[in-house]
Amino acid sequence: MDNMEKTYDPQFEKRIYDLWLKNKCFEAHVDPDKEPFTVMMPPPNITGQLHMGHALDLTVQDVLVRFKRMCGYEALWVPGTDHASIATEVKIVEKMREEGLTKEQVGRDGFMQRAWQWKAEYGGRIVEQMKGLGISCDWSREAFTMDENCSNAVLDAFVRYYKKGLIYRGDRIINWCPHCHTALSDAEVEYEEQQSNLWYYKYPVVGEDDAIVIATTRPETMLGDTAVAVNPKDAKMSKYIGKQVRLPLTDRVIPVVGDEYCEIGFGTGAVKITPAHDPNDFELGLRHNLPVIQCIGEDGLMNDNAGKYKGMDRLAARKAIVEDLKALGLLVKIEPYAHNVGTCYRCGETVEALVSKQWFVKMKPLAQPAIEAVRSKRTEFIPKRFEKVYFNWMENIRDWCISRQLWWGHRIPAYYCDKCGEMVVSKTKADVCPKCGGAMRQDEDVLDTWFSSALWPFSTLGYPKRTKSLAYFYPTSVLVTAYDIIFFWVARMMFSGIEFMGDVPFSEVLIHGIVRDAQGRKMSKSLGNGIDPLAIIDKYGADALRFSLASGIAPGSDTRFSEAKIESSRNFVNKLWNASRFVIMNIGKDDDLTLPTRFNGADKWILTRLNDTIRQVTVNLNKYELGLAAAKLYDFVWSEFCDWYIEMSKTLLYSGDKKQHDHAIAMLVYVLGEILKLLHPFMPFITEEIYSKFAPKGQLIMLAAWPSYNKHRVYRKEEAQFEGLREIISSIRNLRNEMNVAPSKRVNLHVIAPDARFIQAVTPYIQKLAGVGEVELISDKSEVQGRVSALVAAGAEIFIPLGELVDLDKERERISQEIAQTQGVIAKTTALLANTAFTQKAPEKLVENERTKLAQAQDKLEKLKDKLASLD
């Protein structure tokens, strides 16, 4: 047998991964005889490197994919990366700035060159990092949102939407990031609370000695005001409707309109209306046919309409305007006010609402079937509560602004004729205007990065080509992702899949939480509390990281990550390593490793526990309860297999009897093999490595069949007996500890047991595991002489002559304590059984259990009392 190092060292991970690649283990093919299990990897952005959130997401997916593959599914996991239009462009611009360059200087082509270079570098690095995690995705299908296939899908989708009238271009109020210099969708705006003021000032009424006081958080937008609104039902204010007010600092006169948007009792009862810079005002402006006057430009500076404030920054202008209003005696008061300000989700800059010509997707017709699909359970969220979040968003959705004033992305396939104004939307390049024959130029803008992500479940399978893969693997089985991109991504994949494929993109959406630090804080660059998964892999190995991430997670819940946690996982991996090392080093050259046909008691016990574990873990994994599955495996492997079964097997292994040795080693190899298979989805590398040490040459564990529950190898009687044995051995250990018996000292036992044959059979175990010398079976305590310590466990009375070591007072106290405890049980059980309501209503089996429990406790009490008395 191969040598195994004494301490687990994950250096073999790379070699194992190459072995899988060489054998094309990850590749999935259309196979009508098998049921597909398809997962699309949420493509990481190529902006940087993998973080702990990716590691979690990938681990969960790989556990499921490996599990399903072993269960006999044709498991396809498509990997890829996302071009992340705005995020990447921001990074590239940053990098260029360090070199003293701007986008304009390098030009569109030069910029694209740099971007593709960036993609090659960072995209490639991410792929290497994913491989380091050991994930089993089909690299032959690796996709990128801007590769040829995905780009074709984008073109196809855009044109089809357009032809259906679901994409339109128009002047609408949109979110504008002055820093990134692009429009943003509603989803890309994050709100944060900021401490600001509410400024009150007067708009003089034309022709009267009166003025309307308005309150605003944004005085600088007053230069774009085109009305003041009051509520027509407001008794105090409605009189102003139809009048005009003079807009201070300008020469304009604007109307007072009545609109219920203005809430009675809030502020002053009048609100200034700036259609160009506020979505609500924009809507109100449409209702009242108000002109739209933009006073803040796309650069965030005041523009031509701002008169003397032109060229000032928004905030500077605010200050100046307030000063000027004050000088005019129009400022009434300033109140501190906390409100939410929209910021760009990429750069954090305060976004401006402004009116701009952009492309939009009409959402209502698309949202409806997407809502219906979840209502009818064609797609289910796990946990279910996230469906509410989904519905809430879909039901209140507004049109999706998809054009971005960026360069890195899919360029919008719209072409304009400058001569006659004709526009053509086409998958192929339009050079000549079909109307006037003039030259056409393509739209300068690119699409929202999420437009291509939305097509991911089918663009990666060849769409718009109707490939065999698409027919076989779509719809996918489960989408695994964190809750923070339900809107950005999950929702959009839903309506896109329904629209273009005629079916939902996935049957289930498994939502997991985010990885937090040890104190429960979000990991972030600014806090500097992030833990780099690659550093963890270097130090502890990918298996330890994976197991650590899978432990203690539950669908939808956040998880905490700490160095202490990974250490405990590493220790578990080490434990598995050493248990395996023990088994393997005990395999003799000519040992027969076939599973014995007859099992001894210990075998039956471990087989029962193994089968229970198989059943539970399988159920857990099918329900996506990875945390529970991991916990059960940890417990079974460490506390049952290692602590008890291996220890017990040593009596046979070292008995000197070849037959006994062979029996023991064959059993150990069998159980270990099953354990390795069960653990493989969680820790693929070490299980493959260990498996290779004893499995038939060339056989890979990742392609092995998942263990199945075998009811013929479940032995409840032996299971109970061995639980009793464990109790006996623990009790003896406990007593030795309390009596300060030296660990090396062997003690002799006298045992009165209800099942003497069983005690006889397990005597070697008792001797080995409890440091026991002779075990003498007796029928009456009178046979015991001298000072003894005694205990009652699993129905047996055990007497331990300890000679001088017995401290009578201590012994008395110990037994008294046990008596008290037993009396507690008796009291409770008696009360329960005396309650007729209980005996009548509770299930018969439960009542019976209580009766047995009472009888056993009473028996034990009697024996204990006896012991106590005998000490005097």
Add this chain to the structure above:
RNA sequence: GGAGGCAUGGCUCAGUUGGUUAGAGCACACGGUUCACAUCCGUGAGGUCACAGGUUCGAGUCCUGUUGCCUCCACCA
């Protein structure tokens, strides 16, 4: 303003459709060079399951309310 989540020993979490005296791991205390493992082994201490009611023979588990922490959505100037 709306929606949701969490609350169990010092820390991280289990606790299946309500049913033994609520379990692990880490940390802690004590003892261990027994030939797989000190990244280990054995033993132990530590919890009125946030609070108050209710349903039930029986509640950590179900219902109502309260408090505390967290998240998402909305964004009325």
